[in-house]
Amino acid sequence: MTTLDALLPTAEPLGLIDAEGNALGGDLPPDEILLELYRRMVVGRRFDAQATALTKQGRLAVYPSSRGQEACQIGAVLAMREQDWLFPTYRDSVAIVSRAVPPAEVLSLLRGEWHCGYDPHAHRVAPQCTPLATNTLHAVGLAHAARLKGEDTVAVVLLGDGATSEGDTHEALNFAAVWKAPVVFLVQNNGYAISVPLSKQTAAPSLAYKGVGYGMRSMLVDGNDAAMVYTAVKQAIASDGPTLIEALTYRIEAHTNADDATRYRPSDEVQRWLGRDPIARLETYLRARRLLDDAAAERLTAEAEERAAAVREEMNRDVEVDPAELFAHVYATPTPALVAQRKELES
Amino acid sequence: MTEPVSMAGALNAALADALSDDPRVLVFGEDVGALGGVFRITDGLAAKFGDERVFDTPLAESGIVGTAIGMAMNGLVPVVEMQFDAFAYPAFEQITSHLAKLRNRTRGRVGLPVVVRVPYGGGIGGVEHHSDSSEAYYTHTPGLRVVTPGTPADAYRLLRQAIACPDPVIFLEPKRRYWAKETAVLSADGPAIDRAVVRRTGNDVTLIAYGGTVATALEAAEAAVEEDWDVEVVDLRSLSPFDDETVTASVRRTGRVVVVHEASRFTGYGAEVVARLQEQCFHYLQAPILRVAGLDIPYPPPKLEQHHLPTVDRILDAVARLQWDDNA
Numbered sequence: 001m002t003t004l005d006a007l008l009p010t011a012e013p014l015g016l017i018d019a020e021g022n023a024l025g026g027d028l029p030p031d032e033i034l035l036e037l038y039r040r041m042v043v044g045r046r047f048d049a050q051a052t053a054l055t056k057q058g059r060l061a062v063y064p065s066s067r068g069q070e071a072c073q074i075g076a077v078l079a080m081r082e083q084d085w086l087f088p089t090y091r092d093s094v095a096i097v098s099r100a101v102p103p104a105e106v107l108s109l110l111r112g113e114w115h116c117g118y119d120p121h122a123h124r125v126a127p128q129c130t131p132l133a134t135n136t137l138h139a140v141g142l143a144h145a146a147r148l149k150g151e152d153t154v155a156v157v158l159l160g161d162g163a164t165s166e167g168d169t170h171e172a173l174n175f176a177a178v179w180k181a182p183v184v185f186l187v188q189n190n191g192y193a194i195s196v197p198l199s200k201q202t203a204a205p206s207l208a209y210k211g212v213g214y215g216m217r218s219m220l221v222d223g224n225d226a227a228m229v230y231t232a233v234k235q236a237i238a239s240d241g242p243t244l245i246e247a248l249t250y251r252i253e254a255h256t257n258a259d260d261a262t263r264y265r266p267s268d269e270v271q272r273w274l275g276r277d278p279i280a281r282l283e284t285y286l287r288a289r290r291l292l293d294d295a296a297a298e299r300l301t302a303e304a305e306e307r308a309a310a311v312r313e314e315m316n317r318d319v320e321v322d323p324a325e326l327f328a329h330v331y332a333t334p335t336p337a338l339v340a341q342r343k344e345l346e347s
Numbered sequence: 348m349t350e351p352v353s354m355a356g357a358l359n360a361a362l363a364d365a366l367s368d369d370p371r372v373l374v375f376g377e378d379v380g381a382l383g384g385v386f387r388i389t390d391g392l393a394a395k396f397g398d399e400r401v402f403d404t405p406l407a408e409s410g411i412v413g414t415a416i417g418m419a420m421n422g423l424v425p426v427v428e429m430q431f432d433a434f435a436y437p438a439f440e441q442i443t444s445h446l447a448k449l450r451n452r453t454r455g456r457v458g459l460p461v462v463v464r465v466p467y468g469g470g471i472g473g474v475e476h477h478s479d480s481s482e483a484y485y486t487h488t489p490g491l492r493v494v495t496p497g498t499p500a501d502a503y504r505l506l507r508q509a510i511a512c513p514d515p516v517i518f519l520e521p522k523r524r525y526w527a528k529e530t531a532v533l534s535a536d537g538p539a540i541d542r543a544v545v546r547r548t549g550n551d552v553t554l555i556a557y558g559g560t561v562a563t564a565l566e567a568a569e570a571a572v573e574e575d576w577d578v579e580v581v582d583l584r585s586l587s588p589f590d591d592e593t594v595t596a597s598v599r600r601t602g603r604v605v606v607v608h609e610a611s612r613f614t615g616y617g618a619e620v621v622a623r624l625q626e627q628c629f630h631y632l633q634a635p636i637l638r639v640a641g642l643d644i645p646y647p648p649p650k651l652e653q654h655h656l657p658t659v660d661r662i663l664d665a666v667a668r669l670q671w672d673d674n675a
């Protein structure tokens with residue numbers, strides 16, 4: 001029996017670099033990792049802004065921005081090994097792009113296509129999941145199968161604070177704990193589920209406590225501290241069995257481009273969180289350590305611009321959609337009735 | 348010598364043979380381990396194949412199907428048990444939003460060869476929530492195959508075929524037929540997973556049945572001999588996809604049809620059967636197609652279930668109403 005103390009999260013969120021860019025004294029990842037976290041966050045934020053812009057031009061049906069949550073998006077992905085699997089949600093396009101999935105493929109679904117765009121097996125990234133919390137169970141199943149097959153694979157599943165209220169989250173935490181499945185549940189607590197604040201979502205002092213009841217090691221971390229998220233996920237991947245990590249962060253933009261966040265949250269709250277920005281604090285830290293200078297920062301901005309331009313160009317190209325393909329993958333082999341419907345559509 | 352085998356025994360043998368033949372096959376669910384399932388369908392399997400291949404899960408149906416999906420993504424072939432029809436409903440979201448759709452959402456790159464076994468239907472004196480005919484919920488979902496056996500030999504064949512199938516299969520087991528025996532050689536060969544079969548040939552009328560009503564329809568066909576009706580019985584086996592070829596061939600020959608199922612009549616599976624047949628066989632029909640189905644009520648208590656379930660008498664009454672006189 002594991003002792004309760006070993007499972008409990010800390011009362012205060014763990015952190016390595018504070019909002020002002022000061023190191024807090026813990027073991028920091030190596031400098032090249034810190035630089036890579038920074039680089040990917042800058043590139044990721046630019047991608048995110050580009051995707052939002054594409055909705056205004058009618059090139060994307062909808063886009064849920066993760067601006068402000070880059071430390072979670074990038075920290076988790078950089079901590080993952082090649083053999084691990086990512087189970088993302090609609091919010092996590094930046095994480096998926098960071099796992100080297102081509103951006104135009106990542107945006108397929110949001111541009112209104114009928115499929116997820118990328119090959120999940122090629123990148124070890126499940127399709128972006130919209131039915132909340134359902135992906136948690138897929139992650140547990142995949143990880144348990146890996147264990148049965150003797151593979152060293154960990155599943156990292158991303159979910160939001162709202163999703164922790166869904167039944168599937170609880171079934172997944174329980175199954176993972178009972179099976180000792182190698183799963184990392186990373187809860188990006190951004191304070192809102194669309195318009196509903198955390199206070200209406202839970203009475204628990206921390207979402208991390210939800211793991212403890214199932215016998216799972218749980219952590220509470222500063223979710224705007226990329227070094228911390230990276231370290232926590234890396235530790236969780238290296239440890240036996242599952243871990244629940246609650247990362248405290250904030251969604252700077254509205255829920256999606258179609259949402260109006262001024263209806264449910266005060267602007268001074270947004271201002272406060274802008275002061276806790278994950279990119280600015282790491283930049284301050286890196287500059288103070290002279291790991292980053294103006295020239296390097298400019299090169300990085302140029303790189304991010306270049307990548308965004310490539311996304312823009314690709315997304316501005318019209319894709320041919322063939323309605324006949326709608327029938328191709330419903331079953332492994334199209335049924336006679338589907339073949340007949342396809343022919344009807346074609347004629 | 349072939350021994351008589353029950354449907355429960357045939358299903359058990361199918362699981363055992365699939366576990367033996369394919370190391371990717373796993374069997375899990377509630378009480379399927381040491382107990383062998385509440386209906387004993389998995390009896391002895393955990394002892395024989397070990398608890399990494401046959402195991403009890405925590406008590407949560409969405410969890411069972413959701414984790415089966417993840418396991419299938421990682422190359423395994425899960426065969427999961429839902430304890431009863433109505434207790435599969437917590438898994439409905441996983442089944443309809445993911446199990447049915449992942450192949451399509453990934454453009455064919457991630458197929459899910461998962462079998463969800465569901466003991467279904469009434470006739471065993473079950474208390475409430477233990478007798479639902481839930482087939483239409485699943486057949487209405489593109490991407491799922493839905494099959495149901497009517498005989499022990501077919502239970503073996505269909506389950507082996509379902510486990511070998513690259514698509515997700517909802518495997519509905521008519522629990523009131525679990526213990527009926529048949530002398531048969533168990534084999535996966537024979538009609539394919541998506542084919543209906545003619546269980547009894549006849550020239551005057553086609554009874555279309557599946558699962559628990561196949562035996563009732565066959566009984567009715569025998570009783571009809573006395574009335575001089577030569578009755579054909581088609582066992583659908585595959586509810587989705589629907590075998591139009593076999594069924595329409597029978598209907599075009601007989602010109603008269605009664606569809607028999609336990610599920611409530613209103614928007615029940617029979618409605619689709621009737622619609623397809625009038626679309627495809629209108630000019631061959633001698634009479635409107637009738638349905639003998641469950642009443643449009645929540646499943647009744649044990650003492651009253653005989654009023655709900657299709658009986659031989661109700662089937663014969665329907666056959667009698669097929670406008671024979673108009674033709675005389």
Ligand SMILES: Cc1ncc(C[n+]2csc(CCOP(=O)(O)OP(=O)(O)O)c2C)c(N)n1
Pocket residue numbers: 091130131132159160161162163164190192193194251255
């Ligand atoms: C089962 C289900 N119910 C409702 C929705 C509609 N919906 C989409 S996102 C969302 C809020 C989710 O909030 P949270 O889990 O905190 O994630 P966030 O959007 O903040 O990243 C809701 C209610 C859904 N996608 N799935």
Ligand SMILES: [Mg+2]
Pocket residue numbers: 160161162188189190191192193194
């Ligand atoms: Mg949220």
